[in-house]
Every structure is written in C-alpha cells, then in structure tokens.
Amino acid sequence: MKGINPLAVSGVFAIVAIALPFFGSDYAISFSIQLLIFLVLAYSWNWIGGYAGYTHFGQVGFFGIGAYAGSLLNFHYGVPWYLGAIVAAAVGAVVALPLGGAMLRLKGPFFAIGMFGFARVLEAFALGFDSITGGGTGIYLKPASDLRPLYYAVAAVAMLMLLMTWKLDNSRLGLKLLAIREDENAAESLGIPTTRLKIGTFVASAIAPAAMGSIYAIYLGFIDPPTAFAPNMELTTIAMVLLGGMGTVLGPLVGALVLSVVNEVLWANYPQIYLACVGTIVLLAVLFMPRGIVSLGMKSGWLDIGRPLFRRLAAREEQAAT
Numbered sequence: 012m013k014g015i016n017p018l019a020v021s022g023v024f025a026i027v028a029i030a031l032p033f034f035g036s037d038y039a040i041s042f043s044i045q046l047l048i049f050l051v052l053a054y055s056w057n058w059i060g061g062y063a064g065y066t067h068f069g070q071v072g073f074f075g076i077g078a079y080a081g082s083l084l085n086f087h088y089g090v091p092w093y094l095g096a097i098v099a100a101a102v103g104a105v106v107a108l109p110l111g112g113a114m115l116r117l118k119g120p121f122f123a124i125g126m127f128g129f130a131r132v133l134e135a136f137a138l139g140f141d142s143i144t145g146g147g148t149g150i151y152l153k154p155a156s157d158l159r160p161l162y163y164a165v166a167a168v169a170m171l172m173l174l175m176t177w178k179l180d181n182s183r184l185g186l187k188l189l190a191i192r193e194d195e196n197a198a199e200s201l202g203i204p205t206t207r208l209k210i211g212t213f214v215a216s217a218i219a220p221a222a223m224g225s226i227y228a229i230y231l232g233f234i235d236p237p238t239a240f241a242p243n244m245e246l247t248t249i250a251m252v253l254l255g256g257m258g259t260v261l262g263p264l265v266g267a268l269v270l271s272v273v274n275e276v277l278w279a280n281y282p283q284i285y286l287a288c289v290g291t292i293v294l295l296a297v298l299f300m301p302r303g304i305v306s307l308g309m310k311s312g313w314l315d316i317g318r319p320l321f322r323r324l325a326a327r328e329e330q331a332a333t
Contacts, residue, residue: 017177017260021170024264028166032159040158044230046271047165048223052248053255053263054172059216060249061257062185063209064192065115068245069126072133073103073217074224075239079137081225082150082234092155093164096225103221104214111213115206118195134240149235152228161230168219177260188212189258247274250293256303265304 032040052070060066080102081095090098110129117125137144144150155161179185190198191205199205228234247270255266273292277285300307 017173017180020261020264021173021177024173025170028163028170032162037158040162042271042275044158044162044165046267047162047169048227049244049248049251049271050169050263050267051165051172051219051223052244053251053267054169054176055216055219056248057176057252057257057259057263058179058188059212061252061259061262062179062188062192063212064195065118065122065209065213066249067123067126068242068249069129070216070220070248071240071242071245072126072130073107073220074227074244075130075133075137075236076106077103077221077224078228078234078239079144079150079224080221082152082228083143085152085229086150092161092226092229095229096164096222099225100218100222103217107214107217108210111210115209115213130240130242130245134236137236137239145235147235149233149238150228152232152234154232155229158230161226165223165226168222172219173260173264176263180260184208192258252303254293254296254303256305259303259305262303262305269304 031043035043052074056070077096077099080099081090081092084090084095084098085092114122114125114129138146140146141148179188187198187203187208190201190203191208195205224239228239231238251266251270252263253266254270255264256262270289270293274285274289277288281288296304
C-alpha cells in the first residue's frame with residue numbers, strides 16, 4: 012500500500028491555511044500564528060540538526076536578533092512590519108555567516124553548548140544596552156489591528172519551508188548532508204565539501220527564524236530580552252522535531268501540530284502542571300518512538316517512505332552491476 016506523499020500533505024496544508032481566516036475565529040487565527048511560527052522554527056532547525064547532524068540550542072539567538080531588528084526599525088523609523096521582517100532575515104544571515112565559520116569547528120556537545128552560550132550572550136547584550144534595546148523594560152510596538160496579514164505571511168513561509176525540505180530530502184545536497192551527519196570524516200574523504208555545506212546550511216537555517224522573530228514582536232506588540240531569547244521556545248522547537256522525526260520532511264509538521272495542540276489543551280485545563288505533563292509526553296515519545304512519529308508511520312505503511320532519489324541511485328547501481 013502506497014503511503015501518504017509529502018506533496019499531497021503540502022497541498023492539503025495550503026488549502027487549510029488559505030481557508031482558515033474565512034471560517035476560523037480570532038482565537039483560531041491567533042493560535043495558528045503561534046503554531047506556524049513554531050513550525051517554521053522546527054523546519055529551520057531540522058535542516059542543520061536533522062540533516063547535517065549539528066544539534067544545538069542557539070536558534071533562538073537568531074529569532075531574538077530578528078525580533079529586535081524588526082522592532083527597532085518599526086519603533087524608530089516606522090518601517091512596515093513586512094519590510095522589517097525582510098531586513099531581519101538579512102541580518103540573521105549576515106550574523107550566521109561568520110558565526111557558522113567559527114562555531115562549526117566544534118562538534119557534538121561542544122557545538123550545542125557553544126550555541127546556547129551565543130543566545131545567552133545576546134540576551135545579556137539586550138538587557139545591558141537599554142539605550143538601544145530598552146533593556147528589561149522592552150520595546151512597545153503598535154499592535155496589529157488585523158492579524159490576517161501576519162497569519163498569511165507566516166503561513167506562506169511555513170509552506171515554503173515544507174516544500175524546500177521536500178526538495179532537500181530528494182536532492183544530492185540532502186544526500187551529502189546525511190553523509191555528513193552519519194560520518195563527517197568519511198564524507199570529506201569522498202570529496203564532499205563538508206565545511207562549505209555546513210556553513211551554507213547553518214546560514215540558511217538562520218534566515219527564517221530571524222524573520223519570524225520580527226513578525227512575532229509585531230504579533231505581541233511588545234518585545235523584551237526574556238521573550239526574544241526564551242530558552243523554552245528553543246526547547247519546544249527541538250521537542251517538536253524529535254517528536255515528529257529528525258531528518259524527515261513531515262517530522263516537523265507532525266511534531267508541531269501534535270505538541271501545539273497538546274500544549275494548548277493541557278494549558279487550558281491544567282495550567283499548574285501542564286509543563287510537567289508535556290515533558291512527560293515528550294519523554295515517553297522519545298523512549299518508545301526514538302525516530303519519531305513519522306518513522307513509525309513509514310514502517311506501518313501510512314506514510315510514503317520518501318527519498319525517490321535514493322531509490323533511483325540504487326536502481327542505477329543495480330543495473331550497472333548486472
């Protein structure tokens with residue numbers, strides 16, 4: 012039985028995203044914006060963490076950079092939020108390029124801890140330079156009178172991230188990144204330009220989070236260091252990827268949908284213990300489904316196993332051997 016194809020899922024996703032503002036309540040739109048922002052963060056993290064194998068705790072640093080870049084432009088110069096998001100994305104890429112060259116020399120826990128430190132340094136900078144960032148007081152922005160433009164912008168980016176991940180998953184670039192993840196020294200010995208690919212993927216994974224940070228600040232109408240560089244946002248993003256399935260096309264989507272809905276239901280009904288409940292659910296999922304929900308779906312035949320490029324290459328090798 013042929014499983015569900017990621018392109019079919021993306022088509023359904025697009026239809027639902029377009030229709031939701033016409034039929035959904037203001038609460039549904041607001042909740043969807045938050046879900047989609049996490050979805051974009053999850054797909055971005057999946058590129059460098061799931062495909063290249065460089066897991067880290069510093070993506071929220073780019074999110075915070077984008078939040079302040081867009082907020083400062085809007086607050087001081089009246090730059091529209093959509094232009095602020097574009098500038099924030101560019102700033103994220105500019106910061107990520109030299110940072111990736113330096114940090115990607117580290118591996119494993121050293122890279123993860125180094126990136127965590129990067130985010131904490133940025134938070135301290137935002138707190139200390141209150142003449143620029145507003146410090147602990149934060150920056151108050153004019154709230155969006157209509158959330159629909161923000162919703163459609165975030166939905167479009169999320170859709171783009173899904174399609175780009177599908178393209179990556181079925182390309183030679185994706186195969187090279189997976190080779191780096193499995194054995195970087197072996198990949199380099201085969202002629203794969205590991206350093207260039209790692210830095211390029213790192214920079215690409217920083218662009219969308221910076222743009223989302225800028226949009227998130229407009230969505231809230233406020234930004235301060237604890238909000239811009241919140242560790243729980245990073246941990247939630249990683250949990251979504253782990254729950255759905257690292258290094259897969261649909262993993263971030265499934266993880267974001269499941270964890271966001273569970274989060275919202277538990278928070279509404281059990282606000283005192285919902286974090287403990289969510290943590291328990293994620294822990295059980297990692298213990299009993301270490302490769303995520305998507306891998307379980309592939310084994311059961313509900314989801315397409317994907318990566319037709321791999322099957323084509325294997326068929327060529329088989330024909331050459333015969």
